[in-house]
Amino acid sequence: MNKNKIWGRPYYKSLTRNIMLTVIVVSFTPMILVSLVILYQFKTSYHEKVNAHLEELVLKHKQNIDIFLQDKTSDIKILSRSYGMDQLSNDSFLAERLSILQQEYKDVFVDMGVLNEQGLQVAYAGPFKLKNANYHEAAWFKKAIKNEVSVSDLFLGLRGLPHFIISARQKKGDQYWILRATIDFLSFNDLVENIRIGETGFAFIINRKNEFQTKPRVDISSEKELYKSLLVKKPEKFNGVQITIEQVGRKTKSVYGDEYLYVSSFLKNNDWLLVYRQNTSDAFSTIRRSMSLALVILIFGGSGIIAMTYLLSRRMVGFIAKSDTEKQLMNQRMVETSKLASIGELASGVAHEINNPVAIMVEEAGWIQDLLEEEEFSNSENLDEFERALNQIKAQGHRCKKITRKLLSFARKTQSNNHEININDLIREIIEHFKKRIKGSNVTMETDIKDPLPIIHGSNTELQQIFLNLINNGVDALGKTDGIVKISAMDVDGQILIKISDTGAGISPVNLDRIFDPFFTTKPVGKGTGLGLFICYGIIKKMGGKIDVDSVMDIGTTFSIYLPVNDKKNEKNL
Amino acid sequence: MNNKPMKILFVDDEVAFLETLIKRLKKRGMDVSGTNSGEAAITILEANLVDLVVLDVCMPGMDGIEVLKKIKGKWPAIEVIMLTGHACLEAAGEGMETGAFDYLLKPIDIDDLLFKLEDAYDKIQISKGKIKTDEGGLNLNIKKTVKLG
Numbered sequence: 258m259n260k261n262k263i264w265g266r267p268y269y270k271s272l273t274r275n276i277m278l279t280v281i282v283v284s285f286t287p288m289i290l291v292s293l294v295i296l297y298q299f300k301t302s303y304h305e306k307v308n309a310h311l312e313e314l315v316l317k318h319k320q321n322i323d324i325f326l327q328d329k330t331s332d333i334k335i336l337s338r339s340y341g342m343d344q345l346s347n348d349s350f351l352a353e354r355l356s357i358l359q360q361e362y363k364d365v366f367v368d369m370g371v372l373n374e375q376g377l378q379v380a381y382a383g384p385f386k387l388k389n390a391n392y393h394e395a396a397w398f399k400k401a402i403k404n405e406v407s408v409s410d411l412f413l414g415l416r417g418l419p420h421f422i423i424s425a426r427q428k429k430g431d432q433y434w435i436l437r438a439t440i441d442f443l444s445f446n447d448l449v450e451n452i453r454i455g456e457t458g459f460a461f462i463i464n465r466k467n468e469f470q471t472k473p474r475v476d477i478s479s480e481k482e483l484y485k486s487l488l489v490k491k492p493e494k495f496n497g498v499q500i501t502i503e504q505v506g507r508k509t510k511s512v513y514g515d516e517y518l519y520v521s522s523f524l525k526n527n528d529w530l531l532v533y534r535q536n537t538s539d540a541f542s543t544i545r546r547s548m549s550l551a552l553v554i555l556i557f558g559g560s561g562i563i564a565m566t567y568l569l570s571r572r573m574v575g576f577i578a579k580s581d582t583e584k585q586l587m588n589q590r591m592v593e594t595s596k597l598a599s600i601g602e603l604a605s606g607v608a609h610e611i612n613n614p615v616a617i618m619v620e621e622a623g624w625i626q627d628l629l630e631e632e633e634f635s636n637s638e639n640l641d642e643f644e645r646a647l648n649q650i651k652a653q654g655h656r657c658k659k660i661t662r663k664l665l666s667f668a669r670k671t672q673s674n675n676h677e678i679n680i681n682d683l684i685r686e687i688i689e690h691f692k693k694r695i696k697g698s699n700v701t702m703e704t705d706i707k708d709p710l711p712i713i714h715g716s717n718t719e720l721q722q723i724f725l726n727l728i729n730n731g732v733d734a735l736g737k738t739d740g741i742v743k744i745s746a747m748d749v750d751g752q753i754l755i756k757i758s759d760t761g762a763g764i765s766p767v768n769l770d771r772i773f774d775p776f777f778t779t780k781p782v783g784k785g786t787g788l789g790l791f792i793c794y795g796i797i798k799k800m801g802g803k804i805d806v807d808s809v810m811d812i813g814t815t816f817s818i819y820l821p822v823n824d825k826k827n828e829k830n831l
Numbered sequence: 832m833n834n835k836p837m838k839i840l841f842v843d844d845e846v847a848f849l850e851t852l853i854k855r856l857k858k859r860g861m862d863v864s865g866t867n868s869g870e871a872a873i874t875i876l877e878a879n880l881v882d883l884v885v886l887d888v889c890m891p892g893m894d895g896i897e898v899l900k901k902i903k904g905k906w907p908a909i910e911v912i913m914l915t916g917h918a919c920l921e922a923a924g925e926g927m928e929t930g931a932f933d934y935l936l937k938p939i940d941i942d943d944l945l946f947k948l949e950d951a952y953d954k955i956q957i958s959k960g961k962i963k964t965d966e967g968g969l970n971l972n973i974k975k976t977v978k979l980g
């Protein structure tokens with residue numbers, strides 16, 4: 258069976274495509290939906306988790322810093338209360354206090370000083386020579402003199418180094434005095450800088466004026482504008498911690514690395530803002546990894562599904578095509594024997610009944626012809642026309658005779674069916690005959706003959722007639738296309754099976770029901786009587802054999818003839 | 832054409848066919864008579880001398896084969912040519928085996944018929960030993976080809 262021909266048909270192509278599309282859509286839709294839903298859920302919960310974690314982290318550090326500052330502030334406050342201005346104004350006493358604090362806090366305190374209400378530093382202990390320095394105009398002093406305790410912003414001050422000051426205000430008489438201590442910037446900076454997560458996460462502190470209070474790990478001064486928005490937020494509104502995601506630099510969100518997560522919290526009585534900054538892609542790297550993994554699985558799984566769908570649908574359609582073909586073959590095998598038998602009888606009856614009237618007509622025409630030969634008619638001007646018409650009647654009468662003879666041969670019992678016939682010799686003879694005919698044409702003739710085959714009994718001329726008819730039909734079926742007519746012979750279960758197949762256009766199912774009917778022909782008028790297969794059927798049936806036909810459109814037609822090897826019944830029919 | 836009078840009897844149930852055929856043969860100067868049934872034919876044969884019988888195979892009543900058998904039984908010298916439609920070809924075959932000279936298929940060509948009649952007549956002459964060699968009867972190509980196909 259020519260598979261390509263079947264695949265080439267648009268019906269099976271579109272069937273394959275539809276099956277593929279359906280399977281792909283049905284399998285992909287839920288897969289993609291589930292993936293999206295799960296990813297979304299995962300993303301949301303992971304974001305929540307990360308946010309909560311960062312929130313906690315920032316909150317913890319905020320508390321740490323607050324506690325640090327509170328501790329130091331309380332230390333100074335306690336110191337100022339415990340000793341009073343007079344005692345602390347003693348430089349050596351002050352230096353002793355400083356040294357105790359420094360031992361306790363490992364160089365957190367850089368120096369200490371006592372200032373009077375006018376901002377004059379009356380006593381100083383520390384590495385710088387700042388005794389009698391006047392801080393009257395300094396911003397920190399203005400703030401410090403107004404509050405019982407205060408922590409200044411970071412500034413360079415007289416020493417030219419970044420630092421900040423914590424101070425405690427006390428009253429002596431009606432005059433305020435201040436004990437101040439400088440906190441080492443670096444040790445404070447460490448507190449903040451230790452907040453590190455991932456590759457890009459770090460923290461820093463800004464004050465209300467949007468000035469860095471710690472040194473960020475990377476230069477982010479360009480982002481300063483952004484922090485204003487963070488400072489604007491009222492602390493009450495976000496439960497101490499606020500989380501925002503902002504883009505830096507480029508506007509497009511699609512470029513990873515430009516989007517940052519900011520977690521911020523106010524501290525030091527809302528003076529300072531602790532900001533934790535991390536690249537979102539870093540913060541949510543797990544999600545990105547999961548997404549990439551999911552994408553890879555989706556791509557591989559998807560290709561797998563597509564490949565399998567393609568293979569399976571092709572195989573399925575293959576089965577369908579095969580079963581269609583088989584079904585077609587099965588439908589077409591049904592030769593209605595009973596119908597043919599009655600048609601045959603009808604045909605022979607008609608032929609017989611027609612024959613006698615035709616014989617009489619021909620005879621009468623002959624009689625007229627005889628009469629015309631007499632002298633009285635010899636001068637008639639229409640004599641030639643009479644002759645022509647009478648000859649025509651005779652010719653048509655003989656045509657009728659031929660047709661009725663063929664028709665009647667269907668039911669006729671022959672007296673020559675006890676000849677011993679070597680079917681292979683017969684086939685070879687016929688093929689020789691045809692080889693001359695198809696020489697130079699597009700038809701190839703193939704034979705597949707089992708030798709020797711048993712002798713069968715029958716009429717040589719009748720069998721010849723069958724093969725001539727069928728091979729002729731095969732050659733005609735090929736028409737002008739290239740093709741093969743194949744004759745095979747073998748013995749099967751005490752019968753000889755002869756197959757005559759062609760690779761021609763095939764017989765349409767409608768016609769297939771009728772091919773054995775008398776006078777059925779697809780050939781043009783005058784080219785065929787439509788009696789060939791009818792007679793073949795009659796002869797084979799008479800021999801006790803069977804004829805079948807399989808035909809598939811565009812693939813070809815096969816006639817199978819079964820002839821009994823030793824059928825004694827035939828001899829009785831003599 | 833043989834000049835010697837040859838008596839021929841046509842037996843056919845189709846009277847129209849029979850009459851026309853007899854007219855045509857008589858016109859050719861032949862001694863022809865006809866009847867439309869087997870029984871009548873036997874009666875005629877018993878009363879008259881006939882050389883040749885042309886016998887339709889398919890007839891109601893006594894059919895051609897029966898008539899043939901009777902003729903061959905009673906008058907073996909009489910030659911019989913069978914005349915038949917296609918449906919009775921098997922019977923024609925059987926007739927040949929029973930001893931008919933030849934058979935013809937309807938509708939017949941008048942020339943074929945004349946040819947066969949002449950052949951049969953020659954055979955009669957030979958079997959009677961009356962034939963003269965100078966008449967060339969033996970040179971006649973006696974065809975006994977069985978035309979079945």
